[in-house]
Amino acid sequence: MELYNVLLVDDEADVLLAMKKKINWEALGFCLAGTAENGQEALEMTEQLHIDVVMTDIKMPYMDGLTLCRRLKENYRNMKVIIYSGFDDFEFAREAVHLEAEEYLLKPISAKDMQEVFARVKNKLDQEYNEYRNLSRLSEYYRKSLPVMREQLVMGILEGHLSGERAKAMMETYEIELDAPFYAVSMLYAEEDIKDDADRAARFLTLPLKDMVQDYLRDKIRFFSTSFLDRVIVVFLLDSPESMEQVLYHMDQICKMGFRVLKASVTAAVSQVCTQTDALHTAYEEAAGAMEYKTILGSGQVLYINDIEPCSREADFAGEYDFRELVRAVKLGDRTETDTAISHFMKSIRKDTISPGQYQLLFMELLSELMKIIRAYKLQPGQIFGEHAGSWQEFYKYISVDELENWLQEICTKLRHTLHHERRDSTARLTEQAKAYIREHYKENDLSADSLCRHLNVSAAYFSTIFKREVGMSFVAYLTQVRLEHAVELLRTTEDKTYIIAAQVGYTEPNYFSYVFKKQYGISPSRYRANMVYQEQKTE
CATH class of the missing domain: 3.40.50.2300 (Response regulator)
Known part of the structure; x- marks a missing residue:
């Protein structure tokens, strides 16, 4: 029990x-x-x-x-x-x-x-x-919430918050079937020409537009749809790149239906085809980028990113690679997780034939991701890259794809170890700053964990966890210890009354000071002083 x-x-x-x-x-x-x-x-x-x-x-x-x-x-x-x-x-x-x-x-x-x-x-x-x-209640709540959680999960993937094995595991948990050889993302927006209420489209048209999209696409093509803010997002699951023709046709039909059914101008922005769920984030950004051309090209039509911004194979190649698993492993993982992430990354490269131009672009993007981590932790590139720091324009020419894996192992291991030491040093510095602040301000009766956290610019929950782990006691216990240490020193070196000493070490209530002191040392402050005097006289 x-x-x-x-x-x-x-x-x-x-x-x-x-x-x-x-x-x-x-x-x-x-x-x-x-x-x-x-x-x-x-x-x-x-x-x-x-x-x-x-x-x-x-x-x-x-x-x-x-x-x-x-x-x-x-x-x-x-x-x-x-x-x-x-x-x-x-x-x-x-x-x-x-x-x-x-x-x-x-x-x-x-x-x-x-x-x-x-x-x-x-x-x-x-x-x-x-x-x-309650399991039955939780089960019922889960069942009712599942459609919303699925939509949130897909939006997390599209916005780049989830990827790799974690995204796959969560899709399995939420029973989302997104397996397909190819994908495309479309973003739809409906608007009415109402002069006295410009926000009406965003507030009233998104839900009926989503219903209309689902009704139309059902039984025609595999898809997953959700609404996000004032947009309807559709992820298409395709059998081949040629299926994009069907996507564009269906989106055109939906745009035309918007005039008839919703009495609104419906614009559909469509991404290029991609080949893996981790690339859906790029496809989502392409659709968002295509939607930006609505103000130039006009609303009420299909805006296909490949028509608006024709992309070369080099650019398309780079868009298929996702560095997030590798970045996460370097920042948060151990050696095994980092090695696994590097292996997955290299496998994704080796599955395609890569041209020199594609390899240069890939290498520079990889370097950019590593530099973001270095800047975030205020490190110097030389700490990680050594003699090659700053000379990347030519370096990629001297390291083959096979050699890239060994180079990544070396660089990521060094970066991971450096970040680990930086975090450890950071928590140690935070703790020392807190202890120094307490020792400087212990006389202030209103000193609190909240005021200290505001000074350190950290959250109370984070500070509490770090401080207790590093010091072995809570903020309150440490503050009490510091105050009583100074109280003992004042009892030994001055003849001040107990109530004066209480105020000097941060206690507004003399009686409470005596209570805390007695609880710590077993006797009252005055008795403690008398014992010290007796011991000093005895030794003379």
Whole structure:
């Protein structure tokens, strides 16, 4: 049975002890993850523990229960909070309801009261979690969402966000059948000549245009269609390059139907034929490029990119190669993934006869992709390419296609290792910058992880993960350690009162400073100072 984590909060130790012993937590489906003696400590503990339920007193020093509830609800929306108090005060109860506390109890609290409250809370948690986990519900939701997810997946491929094995795996998961020897992409746009509402086409014509396209193409040709913003996108699955004639014919018929059915001007932009799904991104960009000629050539017709921008075989050759698998492996993969990506890349080159001009273009595009990585990490080309950096205009002439694989192995291995060290150094630098900032600003009582992250220009989630991994403790724990170290130094070297030292190390509440100090060292600040004085006198 899954146990939910509970945190008990009260400033009276005997009350905490009594609540711990009153009920059999595990039998009720809970695990007592910890106790805190005030709201501030409880808030810090919830940052480190996965707490499901907090049960807290209202009247506590440093941070009361209502304030704690408010802060918890701000940071952990689904956390359940149970509030109790020794005061039968309507305002307290009303505020608890306003803060969406699960329960409001009055002291004294019996074992029966606690059992009933936690039984209700567990039932609510079970219902909420089961809503997320219910297989039949998830299955039904998945079935209903599948058409939309398929369209999003195809758009991800067309826009270049997905490629290679990952795209194939996701197409299999979403049950999309896009296997074909050849592909083409078409983009359709419908517009009406309405002077008083220029955006009407984008808002009202896309969906009926998509329906019209699907109805017309069904049973005529294999295709997959989706709508994206104000465009309808069609991916054609073709048996041969000659099938492009059918694509252009069908698109022309749809453009003509637009006038009759939708009373709108429908423009269809069409890409060249490509031979693999990883090249669909290029085809999509070709269709988008062809659509840009609508303002010059006019709307209501088919704009075929090969008619508008006749491409040579050299350019078409380059468009068939996708560097994303190789780039991803270099940036994020290990040696095996990088070797596999290089092997796939070289296989795609060797399957065709390559001319010198095509090889030069391919090499320069490959170099461009590697240079993008180098610039992104602010590296120097010489770090990776050595003596050949900057002399690429002639270098490709001296390295054959067979030698290219060995060269890629050398360059990609060096680049991958360099990026690994850069990332490791980057996290180390981030951690040192954070530690330096904390040591410089620890006196400020409003120093927080958020203010530090704004200074470092990183997200709180990323910082929290990196800092804890590098330092071995959370930001709050480290800040407390730094403050107490300086407090000990001030206790040793000055005669300042405890409340003055508290303010000097970032605590606005002297009592809370004493509480944190005692929790860390086992004795109060004044007692700690007295012990130091005694030890110094003893050694003299």
